[in-house]
Amino acid sequence: MKKRFFLAAMTLLISMGAFAQGNGIGGITEATNMVTSYFDPGTKLIYAIGAVIGLIGGVKVYSKFSSGDPDTSKTAASWFGACIFLIVAATILRSFFL
Template structure:
């Protein structure tokens, strides 16, 4: 029993010393993480705009087909399609403005 406790104490001591030896400046790490995250915002925003364009094209075709077939539910489909496109654009713009 004492051997197990001694091994655990030695192991904890080694981990503690290793942590002290590899300690870094916290501000430098936070700044590096911030820079990495902000570098992803522009490509992510462009991706969201591209997804919005594809959703817009698919929705436009869906609305046109419903309108051509005389479906009475056309206005509801058009409103939901338009709302989805606006949400994607506004969400991307607000996220970029908020975080950058």
């Protein structure tokens, strides 16, 4: 009785391992294709966000400059740095993952 149970358990474990290996590579390939298909629209979206932030920053810096605020250079540097960070981050992520 114990031999039959042991034999049935071993057969079940061996057959489960065989079934598990069949679709793993296909699933990983499909997931990779799905993730990489989002990089082009995502990169363009980040560039667009950077452009909008640049325009908003330009308006803010201009308004501070026009009003004679002494803190204009600090504001310009922070807005410009944010735009450069977004552009560089999008480029590095794209080159790293693709």
